[in-house]
Amino acid sequence: MNIWNTPIGMGEVLTLSAFLFSIGLYGLFTRRGIIAILMCIELMLNAVNLNLIAFDRLYVHDGAGQVMALFSIAVAAAEIAVGLALTINLFRLRAATNADEADSLHEPNGFRN
Numbered sequence: 001m002n003i004w005n006t007p008i009g010m011g012e013v014l015t016l017s018a019f020l021f022s023i024g025l026y027g028l029f030t031r032r033g034i035i036a037i038l039m040c041i042e043l044m045l046n047a048v049n050l051n052l053i054a055f056d057r058l059y060v061h062d063g064a065g066q067v068m069a070l071f072s073i074a075v076a077a078a079e080i081a082v083g084l085a086l087t088i089n090l091f092r093l094r095a096a097t098n099a100d101e102a103d104s105l106h107e108p109n110g111f112r113n
Contacts, residue, residue, distance in 0.1 A: 016050065
């Protein structure tokens with residue numbers, strides 16, 4: 001049997017997805033930089049998209065999982081745009097992109113006048 005012609009089963013796809021999600025979750029809990037945290041969230045979202053497409057292909061066959069994955073990719077792109085804008089603003093104010101520095105951006109007495 002040729003190794004290149006063997007079909008990839010659901011077990012392999014779910015294993016890959018769980019591996020990607022685990023890497024993203026580990027990075028989310030251990031990293032301090034905002035850019036690295038955003039990359040880990042993207043890795044976790046890609047694992048979810050892989051699951052959506054795999055289950056759609058195996059069980060449903062109508063493309064709903066692929067459409068949901070496309071919407072998830074669009075939401076992830078918007079999330080990255082907002083996250084990068086906040087990171088740039090944090091860097092301008094504090095000259096650091098550490099996630100712990102974002103706590104110090106709030107005003108102690110509410111809004112400024």
